[in-house]
Amino acid sequence: MQSNYYTISEYPTGTPSQDVFKLKQQDLPALADGEVRIRNRWLSVDPYMRGRMSGVTTYIEPFELEAPLEGAAVGEVIESGDDRFKVGDKVSHMGGWRDVAQLPADGVTALPDLDVPEQAYLGVLGMPGMTAWTGLNAIAEMQQGDNVLVSAASGAVGSLAVQLAKAKGGVVVGLAGSQKKRDWLESQGVIAVDYRDKDAATLSEDLAKACPDGFDVYYENVGGVCLEAALNNLRVGARIAVCGMISRYNDEGPAPGPANLAMILIRRARMQGFIVFEHWDNYPAFLKDVGPKVAAGEIDYQETVREGLEATPEAFLDLFKGANTGKMLVRLG
Amino acid sequence: MQSNYYTISEYPTGTPSQDVFKLKQQDLPALADGEVRIRNRWLSVDPYMRGRMSGVTTYIEPFELEAPLEGAAVGEVIESGDDRFKVGDKVSHMGGWRDVAQLPADGVTALPDLDVPEQAYLGVLGMPGMTAWTGLNAIAEMQQGDNVLVSAASGAVGSLAVQLAKAKGGVVVGLAGSQKKRDWLESQGVIAVDYRDKDAATLSEDLAKACPDGFDVYYENVGGVCLEAALNNLRVGARIAVCGMISRYNDEGPAPGPANLAMILIRRARMQGFIVFEHWDNYPAFLKDVGPKVAAGEIDYQETVREGLEATPEAFLDLFKGANTGKMLVRLG
Structure with a gap:
């Protein structure tokens, strides 16, 4: 054959x-x-x-x-x-x-x-879904009522992350680059913010308007200006789960990092990278938590x-x- | 009066x-x-x-x-x-x-x-000593045998951090800018590396030579090229305790951050800022641990x-x- x-x-x-x-x-x-x-x-x-x-x-x-x-x-x-x-x-x-x-x-x-x-x-019950769930729970230790920011929020990982975050009751803001994606986010009760063609200062202001109290959790899929703007809008004790930095994957050379990394210190924040394959022992727990929600049509x-x-x-x-x-x-x- | x-x-x-x-x-x-x-x-x-x-x-x-x-x-x-x-x-x-x-x-x-x-x-039994001890233990969760890198390693905080780290048995490397400071570090069994007037690439190579297996813990006092070089030399699962970024305290405007922040993801590392005043409840535990060592002349x-x-x-x-x-x-x- x-x-x-x-x-x-x-x-x-x-x-x-x-x-x-x-x-x-x-x-x-x-x-x-x-x-x-x-x-x-x-x-x-x-x-x-x-x-x-x-x-x-x-x-x-x-x-x-x-x-x-x-x-x-x-x-x-x-x-x-x-x-x-x-x-x-x-x-x-x-x-x-x-x-x-x-x-x-x-x-x-x-x-x-x-x-x-x-x-x-x-997707939702595979690697991307497991990545969203692991980042929010095991890495960022999301708590009930936490304000959560998600970049690439309508992507395979982000779209589940915003829904899982929303179910825990805080303000959830999603970054997305097209009107169609933002419409979908808004349909989920997520505040959608456009990041395309914005510098970090402008995006920082937009995030501050979307969530004036700041974020307890940032689910990081993108890097670049999204990370810099997020760092400016952290609450004290915030946790950043670094799942990817897609804005950099095709870079040929290094690009400067965020100019405001000292916010990690100022906000006593924690930033942690993870690879979902190393957390696969938790897959049955993920499936038990999220599987029935998908079967019941509760996850879009x-x-x-x-x-x-x-x-x-x-x-x-x-x-x-x-x-x-x-x-x-x-x-x- | x-x-x-x-x-x-x-x-x-x-x-x-x-x-x-x-x-x-x-x-x-x-x-x-x-x-x-x-x-x-x-x-x-x-x-x-x-x-x-x-x-x-x-x-x-x-x-x-x-x-x-x-x-x-x-x-x-x-x-x-x-x-x-x-x-x-x-x-x-x-x-x-x-x-x-x-x-x-x-x-x-x-x-x-x-x-x-x-x-x-x-100093050694005050805020700086408590800062060194808190960063290594509560934030970076240093384990027996961990390889540890300390920036500003002969300073008030760093000089205690290297000694506390050395007592746990791994390779300890200290960054310091003068021959006199490096001599003191070497007298403590610490590998001393000069960072002055080096770019991140050169300093990265020097750190790789000093500790080819990479670092489990980075005690961050400085920022700038020290952070960038440290990020290039992390082991998988490394922890960075961000205590200060003295290289930036007098900056009038933002300076670009490290170009290699994606190492946080690649090495599944954790970076956490802390302020010692928020950990002061642990001061009696610190004094009980470090006080007798100072009184016995075991800490230089x-x-x-x-x-x-x-x-x-x-x-x-x-x-x-x-x-x-x-x-x-x-x-x-």
Whole structure:
């Protein structure tokens, strides 16, 4: 059987162009004991993947050149060499960026028994949802009534973060760059603030108007002016969960950091970076907390869906243009 | 009785010049019930005082213009209107920058009964020592064997921080700007690194050579290139205690922050600001831990002593030139 997959031949610098991604084919070898073969239905593209497209190990290993790229995917078992899986099982795994994946069964997970669409396990109940939940709870230790600021607030992670924060009762402000995204935020009871083309001073003032008492928690997905403006609007004892700094992922050289980092001292604030993969032990607790809310329709999760394997590179690159509302997904036929 | 004191008539911008400080005299009113009158023997000057010389409330109230400046001091009670104190008692209090202080007894503390010189309560057993201990233990949660980096490592706070860190067994590196300071650090088993006139890249390399495995804890007193170089040399899960950013205290405008703040994410590090005055409940625990070590001569604390009340402004300003080794003190005749 043939598998069609995307790979890269070299590590791009700066913003990758689409021709970095090469579509290739391979004939899969016969299934070995302990392996399963999966026809993928949904592929995930996520900003963190940019970090794997460099020759440098940051917090995760680089992608191997010429090998199939990796990423979260959901599909159906079409052949099984392992007792734990049978043909027809719905599963999630990391063999994305391809139509047919052949993997050791140890890296494959059966989808939980919840009444939700299968692609939810790539978004609201997958890595992005788990990232939002971990950042707010384990890292920022959000308390009932806390005022919370979220950057990239309509993205896959941010859109769940604002809803989980809102459920705890404080003022929730979301930063988003388009009117459509801000409309969605306002529909959730979130105060939406535009950050596009603003300097840090202007954005600081806008945040102060949106939440005059300041923020107890800042959920940081962006960096740059968003971070600088947030630092100017912290309450004493604030916690910043640093989940990503997407504004910097394609930078070719270092850019200056916030000029007001001393606010960490002045506000006795705490800023902490985290990688969700290191908190995966908490996934069952997350699923127990958030899964029933999703099944009951209490969480409004957005998806931006692209069609067909060949749409994957553009879907990925569009993440850095803010083209997605909610989770960016690729659906395979 | 007359009191001679220093005051300021306006809030300076940038690096203050010496003529900002005005020496004035007042005739003290008769002692009221509940007050004590103290002849000061030792005055403390500390970098945090710069923050009080601006019209802006940061984490502490500004000094009142034309009123006596405040700061830690040690002296002897010469008249008492409160049962808790009698003439001849040795006390510490916040009525510094003057020769005779008249204060409510509630703000006056009898010196503990330890066999140490009285000025130790302004340094190794006072606010600076408590700051070092709090930053390492309560904020950075230093563990046995941790590798620790300390900036301003021969200062009043840093010189105790390196010794407390060294006692826990890991590699300890101290940043200091003069050969004399580095010699003292090396005499304590601390690896001394010069930071003067280096850019962040060069200093990063020097730190990597000094401690190839990276740092679990960074005790931050300085900001600027020291912070940027430290961020490049963190271990996964590192903790940064932000005690001060002395390199910025005299800045007239904002300066760019570190270009590599994303290391917080890459190393899953935590950076936390603190103000020692908010942790003063722990002072008895600090005194119990560190006091006997000082009395036994196990802590090598340095002092830079200036003579006479009129030396106070220059002593304060010299803190920002790095002219002190250990605690900067003014002795009154």
